[in-house]
Amino acid sequence: MSQAVAFGAKRGSDDKPGATRIPKAARVKNKTPAAMQITAEQILQEVTDRQLEKGAPPPKQPIRNEEELRDYKMRKRKTFEDNIRKNRGVMSNWIKYAEWEAGQKEIQRAESVFERALDEDHRNIGLWLKYAEMEMKNGQVNHARNLWNRGVTILPRADQFWFKFAYMEEMLGEVGKARQVFERWMEWEPQEQAWFSYIKMEMRYKEVERARKIYERFVQVHPVTKYWIKYAKFEEENGYLAAARNVYERGMEFFGDEHTDESFYMAFAKYEERQKEFERVRTIYKYAIDKLGKEKCTDLFKAYSQFEKRHGDRLAIDDVITSKRRLQYEEQLALNSKGL
Amino acid sequence: MSESEDSSGNSTTSVSRDDVTQTADSSQSTTSTTRLSLVAERLRQLKEKRESARKENIAEVAKEDYENRLPLNHLSKERRIEWEKRDFQARKEAQESGLDYDREKLLSERADEVEKWEAKRKRKKNPDQGFADFQQASYRQYQRLTKQLKPDMEAYESSKSSLPESALYPSVDTLPTSSDQYPTHSAVQRLVDDVEKQISKRKQFSRRREFKFGKDIDYINERNKKFNEKAERFYGKYTAELKQNLERGTAI
Numbered sequence: 001m002s003q004a005v006a007f008g009a010k011r012g013s014d015d016k017p018g019a020t021r022i023p024k025a026a027r028v029k030n031k032t033p034a035a036m037q038i039t040a041e042q043i044l045q046e047v048t049d050r051q052l053e054k055g056a057p058p059p060k061q062p063i064r065n066e067e068e069l070r071d072y073k074m075r076k077r078k079t080f081e082d083n084i085r086k087n088r089g090v091m092s093n094w095i096k097y098a099e100w101e102a103g104q105k106e107i108q109r110a111e112s113v114f115e116r117a118l119d120e121d122h123r124n125i126g127l128w129l130k131y132a133e134m135e136m137k138n139g140q141v142n143h144a145r146n147l148w149n150r151g152v153t154i155l156p157r158a159d160q161f162w163f164k165f166a167y168m169e170e171m172l173g174e175v176g177k178a179r180q181v182f183e184r185w186m187e188w189e190p191q192e193q194a195w196f197s198y199i200k201m202e203m204r205y206k207e208v209e210r211a212r213k214i215y216e217r218f219v220q221v222h223p224v225t226k227y228w229i230k231y232a233k234f235e236e237e238n239g240y241l242a243a244a245r246n247v248y249e250r251g252m253e254f255f256g257d258e259h260t261d262e263s264f265y266m267a268f269a270k271y272e273e274r275q276k277e278f279e280r281v282r283t284i285y286k287y288a289i290d291k292l293g294k295e296k297c298t299d300l301f302k303a304y305s306q307f308e309k310r311h312g313d314r315l316a317i318d319d320v321i322t323s324k325r326r327l328q329y330e331e332q333l334a335l336n337s338k339g340l
Numbered sequence: 341m342s343e344s345e346d347s348s349g350n351s352t353t354s355v356s357r358d359d360v361t362q363t364a365d366s367s368q369s370t371t372s373t374t375r376l377s378l379v380a381e382r383l384r385q386l387k388e389k390r391e392s393a394r395k396e397n398i399a400e401v402a403k404e405d406y407e408n409r410l411p412l413n414h415l416s417k418e419r420r421i422e423w424e425k426r427d428f429q430a431r432k433e434a435q436e437s438g439l440d441y442d443r444e445k446l447l448s449e450r451a452d453e454v455e456k457w458e459a460k461r462k463r464k465k466n467p468d469q470g471f472a473d474f475q476q477a478s479y480r481q482y483q484r485l486t487k488q489l490k491p492d493m494e495a496y497e498s499s500k501s502s503l504p505e506s507a508l509y510p511s512v513d514t515l516p517t518s519s520d521q522y523p524t525h526s527a528v529q530r531l532v533d534d535v536e537k538q539i540s541k542r543k544q545f546s547r548r549r550e551f552k553f554g555k556d557i558d559y560i561n562e563r564n565k566k567f568n569e570k571a572e573r574f575y576g577k578y579t580a581e582l583k584q585n586l587e588r589g590t591a592i
Contacts, residue, residue: 172523
């Protein structure tokens, strides 16, 4: 006889195919709402209250000898492995396991757990970082180095690896090795923050010549006027004034007339003003206004007029202001040629 | 007054007989005595000046020494105390005359100055821009750590002479050689300490919130609670009305 019904139920003729049959005892006779209704809120409240009234916690059993320790460890390991088996992809299971092993000072076991986790997901940056941090925390310098080398080879665009690798070498006082890390990183032509951190590192050890060479490479890799200006400022701050001027001039050559923007001209002019070369400042401003065309010059004009107010004579100020006004009137005419 | 030699050969300045033995009635004699007394007077005055100068100098030195020993902010502290006294006085007066002191003060402040003060107060140095992505956060941490890093310049300078060129300025292809030393114990310890400091700082970034009794429980679980809080944060302001309707049982 085919078993398709719940126990005690009778097969009815008007049963729809696939309908579950409720046993007779459970069939509801009175379908009116009860006098006292309960809400979900109240159920939740009662549950939480009951939970808060928890009884005494289980007794603390201190571990007294080797055997108890081994038992405890085995139980914990079994829990961890079960969790991993339940949910292999969730990294926190792996990481908690490995961190616990590291806490027990079982470094080799922790390493093996981390390696298994890396087999699971080698692109998880957090996992690599936790692994490397475990090695560094336990003073395993060469292990950490190997690990960073692997990480940096497999995921070269993960900046965190490079930063932390270089920082580790610097912390150990291995400046040469830190340099090599940065050099390897610069081969990948990373974003500007990477370059700046390399330059800052060299400046920390007062290696101005090397910092200059890095700046040279940097402005070729990221040809933006902002970084040329930053390069020139770096030269100026370290007192190499002729080199700073050279940078500005080369920048103008590099970008040519079409791509030099007004911020570059303004920075150059301000530099010359600091060097008290006022004639050069005037030539720069005039050249910039000439080359840039009328639309992009608003800030430049402002800066020029301020400069003249500071250092120029009356004629020069008038000159600037009239040329500015002329520009404005030309614009207005262009907009509204019929009548003003 | 003339210098003359004694019989023993010592030179003495002696007042010549002429100057001393003068009769009161001869005019020449009075001028001589007055000249003498004038000279003596001048000498006395000079001595007095010297004495007073010495005393003043000592007093000045003592004062300067006292001021040097004071803490560096003593001037600004004094100014602050003065200001507080005046402020207290003004506040009392305002209270007596029935005016609202704070409003009165606001009326006398210039608008542009007030703007500057407010902006300065708000501007924290290097405030946290919030989380953009992990790379950004990592870079921020790196900047903070390297700012705190104090490079050991002496060890570096000494290594410049002891280590070969390729070890200190390696290129990309330089391979580690067998002569590479393992870092010293102190260096490794420094690394370990730093890593532990990083870990402890990380723990400070999110703190445990206290449990609020009496708040409605709409969760079955801790995880559920966090999720509900998150949903409330994002959708709370849009669903507030709906929620009220549901609680009431009828829509308005």
